[in-house]
Amino acid sequence: MLQTRTRRRAWIAGIVAAVVAFAGVALSAQYAHAQTTLRGAADALGIDIGVAVDVNKLQNDQTYRDIVATEFNSVTAENVMKMETLQPSKGQYNFGQADTLVAFAQQNGQSVYGHTLVWHSQSPDWVENESGQTLRQSMQDHITTVMDHFEGDVFAWDVVNEVVSDNNGQLRDSFWLQGLGESYITDAFEFARQADPNADLYMNDYSIDGINAKSDRYYELAQGLVNQGLLDGMGFQAHLILGQVPGNMEQNLQRFADLGLKVRITELDIRMDLPSSQQMFEQQAQDFERVVNICTNLADCSGVTVWGVRDSDSWVPDVFDGQGDPLLFNDDGSKKPAYDAVLNALGGDPDETTPPDDTTPPDETTPPADGDCTARIEVVNDWGSGWQANVSVTAGQAAVDGWTLTWDWPSGQSISSSWNADISTSGSTVTAGDVGWNAGVGAGQTREVFGFIGSGTSAEPSVTCQAG
Numbered sequence: 434m435l436q437t438r439t440r441r442r443a444w445i446a447g448i449v450a451a452v453v454a455f456a457g458v459a460l461s462a463q464y465a466h467a468q469t470t471l472r473g474a475a476d477a478l479g480i481d482i483g484v485a486v487d488v489n490k491l492q493n494d495q496t497y498r499d500i501v502a503t504e505f506n507s508v509t510a511e512n513v514m515k516m517e518t519l520q521p522s523k524g525q526y527n528f529g530q531a532d533t534l535v536a537f538a539q540q541n542g543q544s545v546y547g548h549t550l551v552w553h554s555q556s557p558d559w560v561e562n563e564s565g566q567t568l569r570q571s572m573q574d575h576i577t578t579v580m581d582h583f584e585g586d587v588f589a590w591d592v593v594n595e596v597v598s599d600n601n602g603q604l605r606d607s608f609w610l611q612g613l614g615e616s617y618i619t620d621a622f623e624f625a626r627q628a629d630p631n632a633d634l635y636m637n638d639y640s641i642d643g644i645n646a647k648s649d650r651y652y653e654l655a656q657g658l659v660n661q662g663l664l665d666g667m668g669f670q671a672h673l674i675l676g677q678v679p680g681n682m683e684q685n686l687q688r689f690a691d692l693g694l695k696v697r698i699t700e701l702d703i704r705m706d707l708p709s710s711q712q713m714f715e716q717q718a719q720d721f722e723r724v725v726n727i728c729t730n731l732a733d734c735s736g737v738t739v740w741g742v743r744d745s746d747s748w749v750p751d752v753f754d755g756q757g758d759p760l761l762f763n764d765d766g767s768k769k770p771a772y773d774a775v776l777n778a779l780g781g782d783p784d785e786t787t788p789p790d791d792t793t794p795p796d797e798t799t800p801p802a803d804g805d806c807t808a809r810i811e812v813v814n815d816w817g818s819g820w821q822a823n824v825s826v827t828a829g830q831a832a833v834d835g836w837t838l839t840w841d842w843p844s845g846q847s848i849s850s851s852w853n854a855d856i857s858t859s860g861s862t863v864t865a866g867d868v869g870w871n872a873g874v875g876a877g878q879t880r881e882v883f884g885f886i887g888s889g890t891s892a893e894p895s896v897t898c899q900a901g
């Protein structure tokens with residue numbers, strides 16, 4: 434008897450906990466935009482908080498994917514928009530992985546920063562062996578084809594990357610410089626401006642975060658390009674070392690902003706000698722906070738991008754012997770002190786759990802039953818002639834692996850394009866299924882799974898969700 438009652442009480446407590454947990458998830462999803470995530474805080478400030486994304490992990494690692502979607506409002510391809518990936522053989526373009534990233538970003542309402550068109554590294558062998566007019570033509574073809582392909586989807590490009598050496602501000606002795614002479618930099622910008630006049634055009638490099646010979650050289654190059662109307666922004670990679678944020682970083686960024694440029698911290702990470710310690714993590718948090726504050730204090734700072742998600746995702750250990758742990762998330766996806774520091778610098782608050790007073794809590798309170806799911810269509814943009822909706826699936830107490838959604842249009846609406854779902858229509862009934870990589874929704878979790886552009890009057894019809 435006693436045993437039965439105890440068990441039943443535990444069972445009831447379990448249900449109560451589950452319902453409370455579900456309400457918590459719903460609330461945090463609803464109010465995430467307030468201040469509790471990096472992207473919520475950055476959205477409120479009107480700046481980008483970006484992350485370098487590995488497309489393989491995006492497709493295969495749900496923890497990774499969820500952090501990218503939840504915490505960041507901008508993405509940069511860590512590798513898949515580099516020339517060796519996009520044009521492995523002369524004239525043969527391979528946009529598959531980059532397109533996957535762009536589709537993911539669109540589905541999650543994120544901007545895409547383009548990295549990178551002209552670089553001495555991660556370029557295919559064929560182009561490294563060219564010179565003169567042939568090389569110049571290849572440079573133009575690459576810039577034009579790539580920027581055309583992503584026009585409207587990629588808002589800014591690192592047109593040239595790392596063109597100044599570490600030797601006293603001299604231009605880097607790359608195959609581009611050897612094959613084309615100094616004018617290749619201006620040429621690259623001219624080709625880029627022609628290809629997509631609406632994209633912001635950037636130069637980008639490391640070890641130019643403070644004032645030094647290398648950043649002085651960039652300042653000179655920037656003046657020249659600004660005078661020709663060819664440059665819009667300066668990217669500071671900020672691959673930094675623990676405790677060594679340059680003392681004059683704000684003045685340095687300010688002088689580029691004073692040229693009329695946007696400035697952006699493009700590849701932030703702060704590495705340390707391994708093994709790391711709690712004390713080093715605290716120092717790292719201060720360093721991150723300082724860098725992000727430098728950006729938020731500058732009206733012309735377009736944002737900060739961190740170069741990877743978890744410490745285990747970072748390029749640092751592969752390149753800097755004995756160093757690592759340079760990012761915001763631990764290997765298991767939990768948040769490091771540096772995360773809270775960045776959130777703080779963005780004006781967010783990790784402890785904010787209750788909704789602001791003047792808003793009503795969401796009314797969806799019935800969690801789906803075990804093994805079941807619910808789904809919701811949310812109109813996120815409406816420009817009269819069309820509208821965009823994002824669609825999310827919520828799992829019950831069991832994780833969902835595969836979903837099929839159906840709904841009826843109330844008054845003749847239709848879908849003009851969609852991403853990340855298999856859609857079929859019969860009369861006014863729409864059926865949408867997962868496309869594999871977005872099939873999974875964790876127990877009790879809500880996940881934005883796909884999106885579409887609708888025509889007709891925007892609508893949020895109720896949706897039936899079938900799991901499995």
Ligand code: XIL
Nearest residue numbers: 511512548594639670700740747748
């Ligand atoms: C790095 C990537 O993180 C690695 O995965 C890859 O193996 C090498 O390139 N400066 C840049 C980035 O502009 O493209 C580099 O990214 C890091 C340094």
